[in-house]
Amino acid sequence: MREHTPERDPEFSKASPEALLRELRAILAPDSLITDEELLRPYECDGLSAYRRLPLAVALPEDEAQVVAILAACHRAGVPIVPRGAGTGLSGGAAGIEGALTISFTRMNRILEIDHGNLTVSVQPGVVNADLKAAVAAEGLFYAPDPASYESCTIGGNLATNAGGLCCVKYGVTRDAVLDLEIVTAAGKIVRLGGKNVKDVAGYGLMPLIVGSQGTLALITEATLRLRAAPAPRTTLLAFFPTVDAAGDAVAAMTAGGLVPVTLELMDQFTVRAVDDVHHLGLDRDAAAMLLVESDLPGPAGLAEMEAAEAACQAAGASMVLRAADPVEADWLRQGRRLAYRALEAIGAARMEDIGVPRSRIPEMLRAIGDVAAAHNVTIGTFGHAGDGNLHPTFVVGPGEPEAVALERITAAKAALYEAVLALGGTVTAEHGIGASRQAWLLRQRGEDAVAMMRAIKRALDPDNLLNPGRVLG
Amino acid sequence: MREHTPERDPEFSKASPEALLRELRAILAPDSLITDEELLRPYECDGLSAYRRLPLAVALPEDEAQVVAILAACHRAGVPIVPRGAGTGLSGGAAGIEGALTISFTRMNRILEIDHGNLTVSVQPGVVNADLKAAVAAEGLFYAPDPASYESCTIGGNLATNAGGLCCVKYGVTRDAVLDLEIVTAAGKIVRLGGKNVKDVAGYGLMPLIVGSQGTLALITEATLRLRAAPAPRTTLLAFFPTVDAAGDAVAAMTAGGLVPVTLELMDQFTVRAVDDVHHLGLDRDAAAMLLVESDLPGPAGLAEMEAAEAACQAAGASMVLRAADPVEADWLRQGRRLAYRALEAIGAARMEDIGVPRSRIPEMLRAIGDVAAAHNVTIGTFGHAGDGNLHPTFVVGPGEPEAVALERITAAKAALYEAVLALGGTVTAEHGIGASRQAWLLRQRGEDAVAMMRAIKRALDPDNLLNPGRVLG
Numbered sequence: 001m002r003e004h005t006p007e008r009d010p011e012f013s014k015a016s017p018e019a020l021l022r023e024l025r026a027i028l029a030p031d032s033l034i035t036d037e038e039l040l041r042p043y044e045c046d047g048l049s050a051y052r053r054l055p056l057a058v059a060l061p062e063d064e065a066q067v068v069a070i071l072a073a074c075h076r077a078g079v080p081i082v083p084r085g086a087g088t089g090l091s092g093g094a095a096g097i098e099g100a101l102t103i104s105f106t107r108m109n110r111i112l113e114i115d116h117g118n119l120t121v122s123v124q125p126g127v128v129n130a131d132l133k134a135a136v137a138a139e140g141l142f143y144a145p146d147p148a149s150y151e152s153c154t155i156g157g158n159l160a161t162n163a164g165g166l167c168c169v170k171y172g173v174t175r176d177a178v179l180d181l182e183i184v185t186a187a188g189k190i191v192r193l194g195g196k197n198v199k200d201v202a203g204y205g206l207m208p209l210i211v212g213s214q215g216t217l218a219l220i221t222e223a224t225l226r227l228r229a230a231p232a233p234r235t236t237l238l239a240f241f242p243t244v245d246a247a248g249d250a251v252a253a254m255t256a257g258g259l260v261p262v263t264l265e266l267m268d269q270f271t272v273r274a275v276d277d278v279h280h281l282g283l284d285r286d287a288a289a290m291l292l293v294e295s296d297l298p299g300p301a302g303l304a305e306m307e308a309a310e311a312a313c314q315a316a317g318a319s320m321v322l323r324a325a326d327p328v329e330a331d332w333l334r335q336g337r338r339l340a341y342r343a344l345e346a347i348g349a350a351r352m353e354d355i356g357v358p359r360s361r362i363p364e365m366l367r368a369i370g371d372v373a374a375a376h377n378v379t380i381g382t383f384g385h386a387g388d389g390n391l392h393p394t395f396v397v398g399p400g401e402p403e404a405v406a407l408e409r410i411t412a413a414k415a416a417l418y419e420a421v422l423a424l425g426g427t428v429t430a431e432h433g434i435g436a437s438r439q440a441w442l443l444r445q446r447g448e449d450a451v452a453m454m455r456a457i458k459r460a461l462d463p464d465n466l467l468n469p470g471r472v473l474g
Numbered sequence: 475m476r477e478h479t480p481e482r483d484p485e486f487s488k489a490s491p492e493a494l495l496r497e498l499r500a501i502l503a504p505d506s507l508i509t510d511e512e513l514l515r516p517y518e519c520d521g522l523s524a525y526r527r528l529p530l531a532v533a534l535p536e537d538e539a540q541v542v543a544i545l546a547a548c549h550r551a552g553v554p555i556v557p558r559g560a561g562t563g564l565s566g567g568a569a570g571i572e573g574a575l576t577i578s579f580t581r582m583n584r585i586l587e588i589d590h591g592n593l594t595v596s597v598q599p600g601v602v603n604a605d606l607k608a609a610v611a612a613e614g615l616f617y618a619p620d621p622a623s624y625e626s627c628t629i630g631g632n633l634a635t636n637a638g639g640l641c642c643v644k645y646g647v648t649r650d651a652v653l654d655l656e657i658v659t660a661a662g663k664i665v666r667l668g669g670k671n672v673k674d675v676a677g678y679g680l681m682p683l684i685v686g687s688q689g690t691l692a693l694i695t696e697a698t699l700r701l702r703a704a705p706a707p708r709t710t711l712l713a714f715f716p717t718v719d720a721a722g723d724a725v726a727a728m729t730a731g732g733l734v735p736v737t738l739e740l741m742d743q744f745t746v747r748a749v750d751d752v753h754h755l756g757l758d759r760d761a762a763a764m765l766l767v768e769s770d771l772p773g774p775a776g777l778a779e780m781e782a783a784e785a786a787c788q789a790a791g792a793s794m795v796l797r798a799a800d801p802v803e804a805d806w807l808r809q810g811r812r813l814a815y816r817a818l819e820a821i822g823a824a825r826m827e828d829i830g831v832p833r834s835r836i837p838e839m840l841r842a843i844g845d846v847a848a849a850h851n852v853t854i855g856t857f858g859h860a861g862d863g864n865l866h867p868t869f870v871v872g873p874g875e876p877e878a879v880a881l882e883r884i885t886a887a888k889a890a891l892y893e894a895v896l897a898l899g900g901t902v903t904a905e906h907g908i909g910a911s912r913q914a915w916l917l918r919q920r921g922e923d924a925v926a927m928m929r930a931i932k933r934a935l936d937p938d939n940l941l942n943p944g945r946v947l948g
Binding site: 115116117118119120161162164168169172173175176185189190191192193195196197198199200201202203204205206208209211212213217228229230252255256257258297298299300301356357358359360385388389390425426427428429430431432433434438441442445446447449450451453454456457458459460461472473 | 589590591592593635636638642643646647649650659663664665666667669670671672673674675676677678679680682683685686687691702703704726729730731732733771772773774775778830831832833834859862863864899900901902903904905906907908912915916919920921923924925927928930931932933934935946947
């Protein structure tokens with residue numbers, strides 16, 4: 001389903017790439033520069049496969065000094081850079097750019113320090129989210145942000161996209177977890193932006209600006225992140241509803257009631273059935289929607305939270321509410337939700353959206369998704385982080401459908417979906433990012449004046465347009 | 475204690491001020507432009523009285539259209555603008571600038587909407603923090619950020635300084651509470667930066683950049699802030715310690731133990747005695763330091779939190795631990811802490827600092843403060859938000875001391891204090907801001923390359939240096 005193939009920018013190859021590659025070979029270890037076309041293939045695209053271009057080469061630096069040297073060499077050669085973590089992103093932000101060098105940070109994957117006194121962890125950008133979680137959990141600590149791809153995505157990518165996940169409703173997004181960044185600027189300077197201070201107002205907030213800028217303003221070479229004491233084991237509740245409206249009402253009631261469960265996830269009937277087909281969890285296949293609600297409060301507080309959540313579900317008209325009997329069953333149910341996208345992919349080509357709306361508008365948004373699917377004759381499976389107002393309506397193309405016809409319908413349906421989102425005061429991307437794929441909608445959502453401010457900042461910090469050019473701002 | 479009087483910039487008066495004032499009179503209501511010298515006096519300085527200059531005039535706009543028109547007129551006249559809330563800031567950020575127009579937002583003080591479904595409140599910038607808190611509390615909701623000056627400071631000023639306060643340890647700073655801003659750019663454009671979406675990654679994080687920029691990047695004309703369900707009534711504990719080290723150890727142990735009390739405040743002996751002199755609370759005047767710890771968790775969870783805090787205090791060697799018998803007594807004790815600075819001012823001229831250190835370094839920082847006081851023969855009373863690592867060592871000059879001599883000693887002691895802070899990985903300002911007063915230290919703390927990035931952003935967003943020139947970046 002390719003829908004966009006950026007044109008090669010003649011600026012990007014003004015110097016001989018061979019001269020640059022020679023320089024890079026001198027900087028990097030022998031196996032740390034990939035130029036062979038077959039080995040470059042995995043770097044063509046990220047998790048959004050519609051955007052794919054073979055980069056000039058891929059560098060895998062092992063330390064910051066190499067990053068600085070690579071940047072200087074690219075600067076001299078006029079060759080732009082695409083920074084990349086695990087390539088699990090879903091906005092095309094880490095897709096290759098023809099004539100550009102992709103820098104993969106996967107070999108800078110050391111956990112540098114776990115600081116119990118300050119509840120922080122300092123890492124290189126290539127550390128995998130799950131490895132970080134496991135390392136701190138082994139010491140009784142907890143790193144909250146958990147994108148669905150946490151078993152493979154890296155912290156550097158999480159920072160670049162300001163990644164969300166399943167427990168943002170309680171613990172916030174990646175930006176909220178950052179205390180310090182070490183970056184390399186477009187000019188090749190190593191700059192430290194924060195520290196271990198939980199409050200610090202010395203100068204402008206550069207750190208929250210760099211987080212989420214998808215590698216277009218600086219390269220992140222180190223991060224210090226907030227930890228928490230490990231919370232209590234989760235208690236888990238599943239609620240099934242006869243209509244999506246009823247599920248949406250339950251979510252809205254929990255928000256308005258001030259409940260802050262650690263997880264508040266939704267799956268619609270199509271997704272429930274897809275998950276159940278693959279994982280045989282015994283879900284209620286006749287329900288129109290399902291909510292997964294979890295508490296990580298200890299003892300009676302956790303029980304009270306679950307009671308309140310159950311009451312909200314019942315009041316909204318739940319047809320069935322069950323609680324996981326034990327942590328193993330809870331893990332199993334949660335895993336079902338995590339695998340929702342893969343279950344939809346098992347049906348056919350799946351294309352996930354990433355909309356967000358104010359939480360009170362979830363019932364309206366769910367109705368709008370149904371209306372869009374009907375009007376455009378497309379299949380949409382919807383799941384997502386209902387507690388944040390973040391839904392992932394996913395267009396699913398059955399194996400028998402001709403791709404060209406499906407793509408045309410999906411393109412029209414997507415535009416209608418985004419219009420509905422904006423009409424409800426929502427966002428076209430709650431956690432995946434603008435990347436290469438939603439730039440026209442960025443302009444629609446934020447307006448020309450806000451985008452002009454972003455462009456002015458981009459020019460100020462990367463005047464030669466060296467860092468991930470054409471991403472976020474186009 | 476004047477230590478800095480910025481020179482008049484000849485650029486600021488290139489046009490006739492009379493022409494500008496005529497334009498402003500046409501824009502504003504008759505009583506909304508102050509030009510009389512006596513009436514301008516209160517606008518000379520903010521809460522940091524060392525920085526004072528009479529502005530050209532003060533405009534008190536009543537709506538956003540007036541703000542836009544004022545900005546356009548100032549732009550044409552080449553006259554810079556100082557935005558101002560209640561003037562309670564402590565960095566000279568809202569002090570007058572000779573030849574510049576101060577815009578006071580105090581008449582734009584409407585609460586526009588309290589949204590129960592999304593737990594948000596939308597306000598104009600001139601709303602007083604306490605009025606906002608009271609309005610939402612009346613509807614069972616809670617706005618967390620509470621600077622010590624909350625009874626007079628405005629939300630606009632809170633946003634401009636990224637203000638902290640007494641419950642950041644649990645609920646974060648002002649930046650963490652912001653979901654949407656409407657701003658007027660230096661170019662006079664009205665731009666909306668967010669929405670009611672709790673997750674939103676469409677484009678760069680302009681909002682967290684504007685928050686804390688002290689009016690140097692844009693004027694804030696509206697904000698939407700996060701609310702929470704009203705927490706349980708607080709339970710309150712006071713602990714007294716025989717040494718400041720022991721109190722510091724108790725704080726470090728609570729942090730490392732993962733406790734997140736809603737308040738974790740410290741006062742040293744000098745401050746305890748000053749507060750007790752004024753307020754007669756019956757505090758232990760022989761203790762070297764006191765901690766105030768509060769929980770707003772309901773029922774048994776709150777009790778468990780207080781038990782854990784008390785255990786940490788006892789283990790660190792507390793000489794006495796007491797719990798407030800009831801909410802009235804708790805309010806009374808908390809008020810004592812809030813009035814610490816005023817109690818120190820009652821002794822003589824007081825000059826509050828605003829340092830922050832990683833929380834594990836609090837015992838070292840408290841020792842360093844003692845060392846600085848001894849080495850420089852100055853009196854320092856220390857209190858602050860120990861749970862955040864944010865302390866307010868306050869230089870106190872007794873009524874008998876000659877001011878010039880005291881100022882010289884304090885200037886040297888302050889430099890030694892800041893050096894100690896930076897040696898511990900701290901910040902020279904945790905919640906008050908760089909403003910007009912700490913610019914040389916911003917450079918020391920962040921380094922030239924980080925400050926160069928800030929300057930590039932300033933130039934990009936305010937190319938004519940119209941907005942609060944010379945503040946933050948100098």
